[in-house]
Amino acid sequence: MKIVGKIIGISELSVKVLLIDENVSLRDILECEFDDKTYEFEVVEINENIAKLIPFGRVNGLRKGLDVKLKEGGLQIEYSPKILGRVYNSYGEGIDGKNVASQQKKNVYERKLSLMEISIRNNPLWTGIKVIDFFAPLQKGYKMGLLGGAGVGKTVLIKEIINNVYKKFKSNAIFIGVGERSREGKELYDEMKADDLLDKMCMVFGQMGESPCSRSKAVYSGLTVAEYLRDEQKQDVLLFIDNIYRFVQAKSEISTELKRIPIENGYPTTMASDISEVEERINSTDIGSITSFQAIYIPADDITDDAVQAITTHLDGQIVLDRKVAEKGLYPAINVFKSSSKAIDPEKIGRRHYDLVQETLKYLSRYEELEEIIAVLGIDELSEEDKLIFYRSRKLRNYFTQPLFVSENYTGIKGEMVDIEDTLTDVEDILNGKYDDIDEEKLLFRGKLNGKQG
Amino acid sequence: MGTHIDELVNQKIEQIKNNENVFDSGTVIQVKDYIIEVAGLENVTYFEKVTIWEKGMGYVNQIKENSVTVAIVKEDAPIEIGDLVKTTGEQFKAVFARQALGRIVDIFGTDLLTGKVFDKIEYINIENDTIPIMDRREVNRPMLTGIAGIDLIYPIGKGQRQLIIGDKKTGKTQICLDTIVNQGAIIDNRANDVICIYIAVGKTKKEIKTIYNELLKRNAISYTMMVVATNDDKAPVVSLIPFVGLSIAEEFMKMKKDVIVVIDDLKKHADVYREISLVSDKTPGREAYPADIFYLHARLLEKGCQYKNGGSITILPIVETKGGDITDYISTNIISITDGQIVLSEKEFAKGNKPAINYKNSVSRLGGAVQKADIKKLGAEIRRTFLSYLETKEVYELANMDEMTPELRNKMKVGKQIQEALNQPKFRPLTNEEIIDKFKKLAKQEGNIDEN
Numbered sequence: 083m084k085i086v087g088k089i090i091g092i093s094e095l096s097v098k099v100l101l102i103d104e105n106v107s108l109r110d111i112l113e114c115e116f117d118d119k120t121y122e123f124e125v126v127e128i129n130e131n132i133a134k135l136i137p138f139g140r141v142n143g144l145r146k147g148l149d150v151k152l153k154e155g156g157l158q159i160e161y162s163p164k165i166l167g168r169v170y171n172s173y174g175e176g177i178d179g180k181n182v183a184s185q186q187k188k189n190v191y192e193r194k195l196s197l198m199e200i201s202i203r204n205n206p207l208w209t210g211i212k213v214i215d216f217f218a219p220l221q222k223g224y225k226m227g228l229l230g231g232a233g234v235g236k237t238v239l240i241k242e243i244i245n246n247v248y249k250k251f252k253s254n255a256i257f258i259g260v261g262e263r264s265r266e267g268k269e270l271y272d273e274m275k276a277d278d279l280l281d282k283m284c285m286v287f288g289q290m291g292e293s294p295c296s297r298s299k300a301v302y303s304g305l306t307v308a309e310y311l312r313d314e315q316k317q318d319v320l321l322f323i324d325n326i327y328r329f330v331q332a333k334s335e336i337s338t339e340l341k342r343i344p345i346e347n348g349y350p351t352t353m354a355s356d357i358s359e360v361e362e363r364i365n366s367t368d369i370g371s372i373t374s375f376q377a378i379y380i381p382a383d384d385i386t387d388d389a390v391q392a393i394t395t396h397l398d399g400q401i402v403l404d405r406k407v408a409e410k411g412l413y414p415a416i417n418v419f420k421s422s423s424k425a426i427d428p429e430k431i432g433r434r435h436y437d438l439v440q441e442t443l444k445y446l447s448r449y450e451e452l453e454e455i456i457a458v459l460g461i462d463e464l465s466e467e468d469k470l471i472f473y474r475s476r477k478l479r480n481y482f483t484q485p486l487f488v489s490e491n492y493t494g495i496k497g498e499m500v501d502i503e504d505t506l507t508d509v510e511d512i513l514n515g516k517y518d519d520i521d522e523e524k525l526l527f528r529g530k531l532n533g534k535q536g
Numbered sequence: 537m538g539t540h541i542d543e544l545v546n547q548k549i550e551q552i553k554n555n556e557n558v559f560d561s562g563t564v565i566q567v568k569d570y571i572i573e574v575a576g577l578e579n580v581t582y583f584e585k586v587t588i589w590e591k592g593m594g595y596v597n598q599i600k601e602n603s604v605t606v607a608i609v610k611e612d613a614p615i616e617i618g619d620l621v622k623t624t625g626e627q628f629k630a631v632f633a634r635q636a637l638g639r640i641v642d643i644f645g646t647d648l649l650t651g652k653v654f655d656k657i658e659y660i661n662i663e664n665d666t667i668p669i670m671d672r673r674e675v676n677r678p679m680l681t682g683i684a685g686i687d688l689i690y691p692i693g694k695g696q697r698q699l700i701i702g703d704k705k706t707g708k709t710q711i712c713l714d715t716i717v718n719q720g721a722i723i724d725n726r727a728n729d730v731i732c733i734y735i736a737v738g739k740t741k742k743e744i745k746t747i748y749n750e751l752l753k754r755n756a757i758s759y760t761m762m763v764v765a766t767n768d769d770k771a772p773v774v775s776l777i778p779f780v781g782l783s784i785a786e787e788f789m790k791m792k793k794d795v796i797v798v799i800d801d802l803k804k805h806a807d808v809y810r811e812i813s814l815v816s817d818k819t820p821g822r823e824a825y826p827a828d829i830f831y832l833h834a835r836l837l838e839k840g841c842q843y844k845n846g847g848s849i850t851i852l853p854i855v856e857t858k859g860g861d862i863t864d865y866i867s868t869n870i871i872s873i874t875d876g877q878i879v880l881s882e883k884e885f886a887k888g889n890k891p892a893i894n895y896k897n898s899v900s901r902l903g904g905a906v907q908k909a910d911i912k913k914l915g916a917e918i919r920r921t922f923l924s925y926l927e928t929k930e931v932y933e934l935a936n937m938d939e940m941t942p943e944l945r946n947k948m949k950v951g952k953q954i955q956e957a958l959n960q961p962k963f964r965p966l967t968n969e970e971i972i973d974k975f976k977k978l979a980k981q982e983g984n985i986d987e988n
Contacts, residue, residue, distance in 0.1 A: 092582045092599040095828065140665065142583040142627060146599055169670070177670055231863065232871035233899050261830075264838055265695075265875065268672045290873060291666035291838030294831060331830060338819045338827035348821020379872060381822070383863040405863070409896045411923035453931070461935055492903030494916030521943055523924065 083151035086112065087133065092144055095294060095339040097123055097135045099150055106133060109191055111153040117143060122173070123150070124157065124295060127340055136295045136336055138173060159286075159303045161188035161310050166254065167281040169271060170307075172288035172299035178271075190302040193309050193363060201368045204430060210246040210499030211239075213416045213482040216509065217439060218399050218423040219431055219502070222318060223366035225374045226423075227394055230403030231383040234415050237266055239403070240324050240377050241488040242414075244270075246499055248279070248320055254311050255320040258304030259287040261297045261328025290328070294339075297332035305363050312370035319372050321364065327379040330357065330389040346388050347381075354392050361396035385420070399423030412483050413493075418446060435502075438509050442478060445513070449475035470515075473522070477512050480525040498529030505530070545575050545602045560623040562604065564588070567615055570608040570770045571597075571815050574621045577604045585628040589620040594772070595628035597816070605816070607772040609643065629659040630780040632787050637731070640748055640762040643773050643780055648764070663779045664786055666838055673842045675875070678906050679796065679850050682718035682965025683711065685893045685958045688915045688975060689922070690878060693906025694794050695842030697851040699870055701862055702880030706892050708854045710962050711878065712798040713747065715852065717756045718965040719796065731788045732756070733797045735781035736764035737805045738774045754963060771815075774808045782839045782849070789847035797840070801854035802833060806866045823865050830869050837873045862897060876900035890959055896926055911968050917979045918954060925951025954978050 086106050091098030099112065106112070106125060112135060114121045121144060123135035135150075159165075159174030162185035169178040174190070176182065205222045208215050220226050230236040248255050259267045267287050274280045284307050288300030301323065311319045330353060337350030345351055364374050378394070381387055383405060394400055404417035428436040452464065452472050464472060487497030508531045511517060517525070525531070562576020572594070580586065584596045586606055591613045598605035608615065609628075631645025633654035640648040645657055675695040680687055692698045700708045712734070719730045734751075736744050744764050751757040763784060765777035778799050785795040799805070806829055813826035821827045840851035853874065855867055860881055862871070871877055876899045885892035904912040925947055937945065957974055960966070966974070 090601050094582075094597070098601070140663075143581050145579055145581040147579070177668065179670060232868040233877065233901075238901075261834070263873070263875070264667070264669045264672060265675060265841060267669050269674060271670075272674060287669055289666075289669060289838070290831075290834035292835075294828065331827075334821065335827040335831060338821065341819065344819055344821065344827075348819065348827050382865045382868050410927045411896075411920075456931065461932070462939075489903070491905040492900075492916070493920070494904060494913060521941070523943070523947075526924070 083113065083153065085149045086152045087150050089114065089144065089146055089148045089150060090132075092141055092146070093339070094141065095136060095335065097137055097141060097144070099133045099135060101128070101131045101133050103152070106152060109156060111156055112150045113153050114144070114148050114150045116145070116148050119143065122153070124299075126336065134340055136339070137293065138295055139293055155187070155189060157190050157299065157302070158187040159190055159306050160184055160186070161306065161314075162186045163315075165284040165307050165310065167283070169285045169287065170303060172286065172292070172296040172303055174303050177287070188306055188310075190299070190306045193306065193313075195362060195365050195367070199367045201366050201371070203366065203371065206425070206431070207247065207251075207373060208502050209243055210250070210501070211242060211414065211486075212484050212500045212505045213414060213418065213421075214243075214401055215500075215502045216435075216442075216482070216505050217416070217418045217426075218401050218421045219425045219435075220373070220399055220423055221425055221430070222373055223371040224398040224423075224425075225361070225364060225376065225396060227376050227378050227397040227400040228403070229378045229380055229385065229390065229394070229400055230415075231380045231405055234403040234405050234408045235413060236377045236379070236403060237262065237324060238486065238489055239401070239414050240322055240375055241270065242486045242497075243375055244320075244322060245487050245497075248282075249277075250499075251318075251320070252282070253318050253320055254315075255283045255322065256304055256308040256311070257283060257285045258300055258321070258323045259285065259289055260300045260323060260325055261288065261290045261331060262324050264289045264291060288332075294332040294335035297328055298336065301326070301329050301360050305360065308372055309363070312367065312372055316369040318370060321372050321374040322376075323374065324377040325379050326376045326393055327381070327389060329360070330393070349388055353389060357392050357396065361393075399425065412479065413489070414484065414486070416482070418443065418482070435506055438506055438513075441513060442509060445471055445475045445478060449479070470518075473518070474512055474515070476522045477517055477520075477525050478509065480522050481508060481512060481528070481531070483527050484529070485527045493527065495527050500530050504532075542602060559625065562621045564615060564617055564619040564621060565603065567617065569815055570611070570772060571812070572606050572608060572615060572621075574604045574606055575602065577621065577623055580604055580623045581627070583627050585624045585626055587622050587624060588615055589622065591615050591619060597772075607812070609770055609773050609776075611770065628662060630662045630783050632658045632660045632784055636761050636784075637759060638757050638761070640744065640764055642764060642769075643777060658787075660783050660787060662776055662783060663835075664783060664839075666835060667841055667843070671844045673844055674905075675842045675848075675902055676905050677842070677848070678908065678968075679715075679794075680718060680722065680968065681711070681715040682721070682967075683714055683891060684960055684966055684971045684974065685891055685895070686711075686878060687907075687966075687968065688911060688971050689895065689919045689958075690876060690898050690900040691903065691907045691911075691915065692850065692852075692876075692900065693842075693902050694850050695840060695848040696876070696900075696902055696906065697837050697840040697853065697874040698900065699853055699855060699874040699877040700880070701855045701857060701867060701871075701877050702892070703857055703860055703882045706880035706882055706885050707890065707962075708856070708880055709747070709800055711880075711891055712800070712852050712854065713750055714962060714965065715796065716751065716760055716798070717754045717963055719759065720754070720756045721965060721967075729793050730759060731785075731793050731795045732760040733781050733785050733795060734760060734762045735778050735797065735799045736762065736766070737777055737799060737801060738765060738767040738769070738808060739800060741766050771808050771812050775805065775812055778802075778805060778836055782836065782851075785849045786839065789843050789849050790845065792845050792847040794848045794850070796850045796852065799836075799851065799853040801856050802870055803856045803866055806833070825865065829866070830873075833870055834873050837870070875902055888959075889955065890961065893958075895922060908968065911972055914972055914975060914979055918975055921947075921979070922951060922954045925954070950978060
């Protein structure tokens with residue numbers, strides 16, 4: 083390795099280097115060895131002969147005047163069948179203790195899709211989760227956002243989708259953990275292992291305890307692996323990202339460190355292009371597809387947040403989790419008014435499903451109005467028609483809760499998957515008054531109803 | 537480069553170098569509260585401990601081309617321009633002493649009850665690297681608080697991070713003290729090895745003394761270490777203290793001990809960190825907090841885990857809110873890190889419900905996974921019944937009781953009974969058996985929901 087410069091400045095999240103070599107460019111990886119430790123950095127800014135680097139890890143113990151060397155090939159990750167069953171960190175290093183020789187590696191920034199390559203197909207993909215399949219159905223190749231504030235159940239839902247979709251379709255999957263809990267990452271690994279699904283999956287983690295550099299790289303590394311399966315193995319791949327907001331967050335930490343002028347709420351100036359760069363890579367071609375589920379954290383419960391909005395413009399659909407719904411004990415805590423999908427179109431899901439969605443939304447929005455009236459006047463003051471809407475809506479609301487496989491431990495109820503046809507029939511029946519005489523309580527946390535009276 | 541000022545500075549550095557030979561030295565060229573800029577110190581390492589001649593001590597928090605920024609942790613006399621600064625050749629470290637159990641210690645390892653340093657000490661990193669993902673194990677052993685509303689409804693496991701959040705005077709610290717005291721009962725029974733660490737982040741001396749006395753009175757101090765930074769300590773000290781406390785916890789965890797860490801509190805910590813960031817000219821972000829405020833708390837709380845060797849660190853961070861709003865920036869940040877939250881509310885407190893837990897907003901992400909089979913089943917049932925009651929209560933508050941269906945009337949009755957049963961005075965811990973006894977009948981009465 084060649085010496086390319088010397089360290090001239092250090093702060094917690096960045097290092098300044100005086101370059102003596104001109105062949106250093108952005109996104110190059112530099113290395114410094116000192117006191118039996120190897121420190122690695124990525125170049126993020128070059129101004130004449132001064133480069134600014136962000137460290138992979140902590141910089142404690144580093145000092146001025148040390149030599150830095152250039153690492154050939156930049157940031158790379160395995161690009162071969164050997165990725166399956168493996169766990170990597172953001173920098174493409176295996177962290178599962180398995181000793182697997184690398185076959186071939188690839189730079190994580192290289193791939194870009196041309197308009198020509200992109201394919202739009204439309205096979206439906208059912209999750210078996212009633213409220214998603216009904217209000218925000220998705221198709222193969224879709225990008226689905228799962229939005230929610232802190233602690234309303236994003237990760238639980240993404241795990242349920244992994245459980246249902248992945249187990250049902252048996253396709254390979256990539257899980258990218260960005261800025262989330264290490265505990266959950268490890269639990270997912272353990273569960274996959276216990277279910278013998280590990281060899282169909284590859285995981286890349288840059289979790290919340292790690293540096294902003296790590297958290298911002300996990301997405302690129304994970305995407306490269308997903309692209310391998312799509313482009314080289316010609317597969318339909320499932321991609322789970324938990325949580326894409328943390329990617330933007332990491333980028334803003336880096337941007338602040340570089341003293342760049344932020345836009346609103348401290349987000350980096352380059353936010354929109356950063357997001358586009360990764361989102362444009364998550365697409366399908368004629369030979370393979372990537373269907374992605376992206377959890378999106380809503381900071382301070384503010385859905386109008388700039389970063390959240392910038393991400394959702396790239397999506398084909400969104401499922402919004404709402405604290406107000408969670409407070410009522412209704413899980414999954416989905417706000418059906420804010421959730422949507424491009425598949426809600428009679429041409430895609432059929433007239434019956436489409437009409438039922440419209441009708442249900444009509445009921446539920448009237449219900450919201452009625453709730454306010456009741457808070458002042460009480461139920462007895464409602465007209466007979468409104469009373470009917472009120473009670474049926476409460477039943478609909480309860481019906482759309484569901485026992486999930488991944489929260490069996492929490493609820494003590496066995497998880498269930500529901501076929502979309504059953505959901506449609508049940509909703510139709512509730513709207514038509516078939517369950518008018520049943521206690522609303524009995525519709526809570528059930529699978530399909532089957533016309534059963536309770 | 538090569539301006540006039542640079543030349544002057546370089547000249548100065550030359551002069552200083554010629555004068556000194558043992559350790560690197562420099563002079564103070566700017567003083568900005570507790571952040572000083574020092575010329576010289578050419579070979580200093582990042583986070584190295586430096587001394588300000590006869591006046592204080594600090595650590596290097598930034599190395600620039602021609603100067604070094606130092607955060608002051610101790611100032612015995614006012615630091616002035618021109619003061620001599622020396623390197624020490626070692627990183628700024630925390631102190632670990634087993635004797636500190638039962639005592640109140642500061643960041644320098646001083647026993648604040650005697651003012652002395654412990655005899656047997658060990659220097660440890662203020663902050664260790666993140667515990668690798670693959671070194672963690674599933675969190676599934678119960679950490680019993682003795683509080684029915686927690687152990688039954690929102691249980692906590694060993695290695696879990698459970699936030700305690702609420703307004704002033706809603707009993708946040710009390711829940712943690714109850715938990716610490718309850719460990720004593722468990723230790724006596726089963727000779728278990730639990731260590732508690734209470735970290736005070738910028739509390740008043742009076743508050744700290746009160747907590748010490750409470751623990752002392754209830755024989756809970758022998759297995760508890762209080763790691764404190766008072767509110768008149770230097771801001772860098774207050775911002776480092778939770779890390780120090782957790783480094784100490786990691787030492788115990790590596791000895792296969794179960795450690796419970798209380799951090800009181802993280803809102804204060806966020807504010808101190810914001811202050812330092814702004815004084816250090818970092819760009820402010822949302823609510824003027826720096827962009828890395830999430831990272832700060834994430835890496836701190838990620839130290840809580842069930843470790844592969846059998847030891848564990850359970851963290852109970854406290855966050856103080858205003859006006860009962862748990863959706864502000866810092867609170868939601870921390871909620872998104874922890875494995876659940878116990879929300880305390882002024883309203884419940886005023887209604888006389890103690891502990892004043894708001895059961896609708898509280899959550900445990902691990903739930904039944906950390907409960908034993910018998911209490912798990914009961915807990916799931918009681919929780920479902922009770923939450924459903926709370927929700928229904930709002931809608932049917934104005935409805936006529938007589939016109940309700942019998943099912944609904946029963947639900948309202950049972951719900952109210954559960955609410956009453958959850959009331960529990962402080963320092964009166966219940967065992968799992970006692971909790972099961974108390975709530976069993978309430979689950980039975982309800983009956984007709986689980987038929988299908």
